[in-house]
Amino acid sequence: MMECKKALTENGGDFDKATEWLRARGIAKSDKRADRAASEGLVEAYVHHNGKVAVLVELNCETDFVARTDDFRALARDVAMHVAFANPLAVSVDQLPADVVERERRIYTEQVAQEGKPEAVRPKIVEGKLQKFYADSVLLEQPWVKDDKQTVGDLVKAVSGKLGEKLVVKRFVRLRLGEAV
């Protein structure tokens, strides 16, 4: 504790520099593996198309007990498979990059103008096109590939209700063979 304070003082309060200073003196260890567990759940993998597309999904819940249930595991697997097929851009609308949303809005605004729609109805049409873009691009808004009468968000809510815990799709990664990195 005293060493930490000294490290900060010696380095003008800069936390990163203080950490370096401590490591240089053998007091602190490398932070390379400093993963911090923040919640329960599973990381699930799915590979399809003869190994040309693969997905990881992290699905969180509140207790490890729920993480071990068949329903939770099935949901993790279903979400991973869905991502492999439907290739979403983000988990939720608020996780879409702002520049992507702005670009789409600009394009739709221009489209509606090109089509000569009356000024008064244009904002509503643009909003409708954005909603369609979300349903096409955002995981929780996409129709589920195994049952397109519900969205993936609906599916998560249904399983959440059944298991009695809050469930969160935290993130996904999808790799396709040969795509530009």
Next chain:
Amino acid sequence: MMECKKALTENGGDFDKATEWLRARGIAKSDKRADRAASEGLVEAYVHHNGKVAVLVELNCETDFVARTDDFRALARDVAMHVAFANPLAVSVDQLPADVVERERRIYTEQVAQEGKPEAVRPKIVEGKLQKFYADSVLLEQPWVKDDKQTVGDLVKAVSGKLGEKLVVKRFVRLRLGEAV
């Protein structure tokens, strides 16, 4: 083709703006799924620790014929499993972020000075510590978890020689449950 030229002219040669212009006119489609296949190989997944850690690896080769061999599949699986256990920071030394390498170099330089080593031998000791850091942090330099007498790079070279094609570990992704994103 004429439309593309017109789009570029109308948008001052800006390719992104021209693409937007074409989409606004219904001429071009969304580029959302514009993955481009550049090489052969496999994307392999590995999950361990009861679903708490999972890995995707893209392994490239020259022909789909080789991608379908048992040796190639076994290598993809071995590399994915290795990444799950050994948690490398990058595929190769040149893919380590420059600021990480600079930080390590600064720390080792300071360590060696603190230990009072003679000036003349310090650069060599720092270099040695950096090599150790690479062996600890870089996939191709790490001792293979299933046989630490060879590095993962040695393993890839051995399978490459056996199959008669250039093999490249293109990238990996490793997710651990609950880690900070």
